[in-house]
Amino acid sequence: MTATTLARKLEILKRIGTATVHEAQGQRGYVDRKIVPLDLRSRMAGTAYTVDGRAGDNLAIHYAISQAAPGDVVVVDYKGYMRAAAIGDLMAFGAKARGLAGIVIDGATRDAAQIVELGFPVFSRGLCITGPTKAQGGQVGVPVTVGGCVIHPGDIVVGDSDGLVVVPAAELDATLRVAEERDTREAGVRDKLAKGATTVDLMKLADKLREVGLT
Amino acid sequence: MTATTLARKLEILKRIGTATVHEAQGQRGYVDRKIVPLDLRSRMAGTAYTVDGRAGDNLAIHYAISQAAPGDVVVVDYKGYMRAAAIGDLMAFGAKARGLAGIVIDGATRDAAQIVELGFPVFSRGLCITGPTKAQGGQVGVPVTVGGCVIHPGDIVVGDSDGLVVVPAAELDATLRVAEERDTREAGVRDKLAKGATTVDLMKLADKLREVGLT
Amino acid sequence: MTATTLARKLEILKRIGTATVHEAQGQRGYVDRKIVPLDLRSRMAGTAYTVDGRAGDNLAIHYAISQAAPGDVVVVDYKGYMRAAAIGDLMAFGAKARGLAGIVIDGATRDAAQIVELGFPVFSRGLCITGPTKAQGGQVGVPVTVGGCVIHPGDIVVGDSDGLVVVPAAELDATLRVAEERDTREAGVRDKLAKGATTVDLMKLADKLREVGLT
Amino acid sequence: MTATTLARKLEILKRIGTATVHEAQGQRGYVDRKIVPLDLRSRMAGTAYTVDGRAGDNLAIHYAISQAAPGDVVVVDYKGYMRAAAIGDLMAFGAKARGLAGIVIDGATRDAAQIVELGFPVFSRGLCITGPTKAQGGQVGVPVTVGGCVIHPGDIVVGDSDGLVVVPAAELDATLRVAEERDTREAGVRDKLAKGATTVDLMKLADKLREVGLT
Amino acid sequence: MTATTLARKLEILKRIGTATVHEAQGQRGYVDRKIVPLDLRSRMAGTAYTVDGRAGDNLAIHYAISQAAPGDVVVVDYKGYMRAAAIGDLMAFGAKARGLAGIVIDGATRDAAQIVELGFPVFSRGLCITGPTKAQGGQVGVPVTVGGCVIHPGDIVVGDSDGLVVVPAAELDATLRVAEERDTREAGVRDKLAKGATTVDLMKLADKLREVGLT
């Protein structure tokens, strides 16, 4: 798959959004919704560059941002730490300059206003003005657990205001196909709803409603 | 009361806002503020069409949206369930197309970004990308408990960024009158504050302040 | 220090933001980040006019707003109370009319939409439509504990989307100097990042990375 | 109903426990389970003597304990306040000496170890070493909201490790009858389970299991 | 492996406890510690009989208890539901009578005092006096997610006051061996500590302490 092809696929996932992608792969890949975008308007899709970090230290995250390829999402298991921000606007600025697609932190960030203004997707558990140390190690390119979900290097990470969903690299095409079908179907449903139909009609729920006594 | 008359009254409640309406009816009708609008700019007022739903299933909600009248707010006791969204943008789209005033879910929703873009008021406890089943029943048009507040079919539900307040149908006129008086009085206060007065003067708090030793 | 000089300094702190100010004074002055601005775009800096209030009563806050000087931030220990708002839009309106820089409540507020529209910085733990009594006392101009941080009258309070940081009056100049240096340095870093450098290069992290086995 | 008769009925409710009583009156009377006994071994049943208190002040609670009759449970809406304990071991000691059945606080208490040792049932949201003021009023003998449940003076309050349930005075006999039947039936079930039966047999669930595909 | 052999191994795991078992298998198998024993003195080890249940319905759990073998732990994904208890003392009584080793519920239970008295290990997220329906299905003998940990049928589940840890069936022997070694080593350490040694000596931490500047 060429980079262009991948980019096009990611663009589609980004537009379709997390809820539909999650349905499309059989309700798998759910990341705890306590990890949220700094800006609810953020939409992101990219390849995971993973970091098994240390709580309160961001040395390995600096390294990851310098090594990840354009289009990657740096995904950091920061152990849910909230007493010191893993990244701030400088690192987000650098990540954007290098063409990364976004950053996901299982822990705290800072400089929320500047990052929102920058328009770079950052997902985290919340904010903290305290900064981290730059002294400890960590591992990159290993499976990590973020928001209760195991993410492997190369997995596709999709994010928007509803949260995050992870698509295994090998399932990208299958998921994409189902997601697009679902998305197209929903567009058709929307047209009919606009013309006065109800979801009871369009989803053929009348029998079920009768069965449970609602008519 | 004609539909037009009711619509006009609801418009006034919507403009005046939840805090003033809550005061106007003697600090009653408070709904737990953990139920919040997806869009903090949302303002909503309408007649409750109630659903006693099932956690994780939205069959009865599809039914309710198809049955509620224009201007109604569909109010769902979803048992505070957060592991599967009760509604998404399709259902919100359908509800808006049918002229409903809003939807209140004691539980999770999804497709936040699309619903905010749609400009349709949805109040819930938060987000979840997982979808519900469509297999169980429920009851409509019965008293429900949402956010710790009992809501009867036909009650008026008012919502904005501060949360939700419920006005019993029979008290609509009395509440409206007090709320408007209060609102007018506050407008006058605002004018005087703009000219340099203080709330200590305008609310005649000097005696009380002296009494508690603040002067 | 003239009022103009102080105002200029506060303007700089406001622009630089809480995270950098917090670093600049050696990671001190942190206020619990559960106290957040109603509007994430708020930026505020001012001199603390403190109120040791009573949970559920705002008489002393009315007094404080009438006594504080233009440029002051009214800082209220409301005991973390969430069952009745300490202030609403009228008080915020009055505070803005008197030229105050902002209000910080360790507890609930209300009328969020109106206060956001007003463009006046209010920081609190959240919202509640219920109003307070106006019957109890309190103390003004005394040290208070807000968000776990002791704040003295005259301290400088800086706030933005990341939260709040407090600068002791006596350390204003030293903190400002370090914060500006840091801010200038970061601007230079940003330029170099835009041209393709990485934070690993700019912060000379290569040795440390080698030491912990990341290369 | 004589006091002896009432006492005997309360004794039975106490033994049967909250879960069965709650079922017996149609799953009504639920009090938020965040209000818990200091001692998980506590069992309590009594007539509500209600206090609409003030957050952080216990003057009205002193009054209530001095006025309540033997067998009463003093039930205090303390507004969920956790920054100052509503009662400590002295007040619990006094309440026990006066023959009260227990105390319920929607807020904080203190002196947990001593109260547990005393063997007097106290239910609250948690502990706080800080004490209250004794300066404000309140109301006694009025309906109060505790743990999201409206409790009227004279209602029967039953508590154990599972939490609290409220039985309206007028429904005491009906509830008691159903609860005893249920309790007796459960004793029979227990005997059969001990001899090797399963709840699937005893509750005749085989058909339902087949229907949902579990066999 | 004979049942006796397995029983002996489980007995050892139970004695050694969750923290050591977790270490012994390389810090894997962690179940969210919000799932806690009703009785902090509980110790449990058994083979998982899994139930993918429905929030608020316990029909499938009745079935599971009737089908599981002596020594099994019934492990239920109840979707974290807290508004209706999954089991109460009758079901715990039945499970104990059938020789089960324990029950784990990702959700609420009730009848805590009776279950503690019964001496049967039950782990859950908390208590609720409300009962469930007995109308929906579910699946047994499938992988389930409980407390963020995937548990397969046949996995070994160990529980005590510290929480729960899961050992894959295929790794039981290896984990047991390491756990016993660790346990024996710790017994030796304990003897030396009792005679006045420090963990700094026994774990040979002096060099590391010097390295980080603590001496």
Place this chain on the structure above:
Amino acid sequence: MTATTLARKLEILKRIGTATVHEAQGQRGYVDRKIVPLDLRSRMAGTAYTVDGRAGDNLAIHYAISQAAPGDVVVVDYKGYMRAAAIGDLMAFGAKARGLAGIVIDGATRDAAQIVELGFPVFSRGLCITGPTKAQGGQVGVPVTVGGCVIHPGDIVVGDSDGLVVVPAAELDATLRVAEERDTREAGVRDKLAKGATTVDLMKLADKLREVGLT
């Protein structure tokens, strides 16, 4: 002050308990009550040996336990970290063997059952079966912030089921005197309550009650 004298004073504080000590020094020294004893029956008083630790690493705590004097309480700012236990039963065993009075962790511990059985006072924010690294430094004998309270080396730390309170070394005697007076007075009150008096009489609250309209 001789060690014997100090030990005797600590013994008194331990008996009197945290709530009374907190009152005795003017409601100061409050530690966030989320830091609780593993065993609610624990009672502890000792001199603080402080550790400014690292989240997820306990090297410095091993050192502290080896250096602290008999009667000391090791107080660790572990940054509220809950993903890896700071100490387990081995370290508690060693600390007890060396005659320490207790351990306070602002974060997680493990081996709760064994530590309770050991009868050694350990206070923490909760439990986690995961263990820490032993690789990072930290500082001992410096002021630390634990549960939002600044604790200096040498401060007296008192703990029981209600939580923790800190007494500055220089105020030990004054606090002790007031606490004993209060304790004696309370014993007298208890005697009178046992004979039928009420706290309304004994605390002379009749006038205040009349003033607020309760009679």
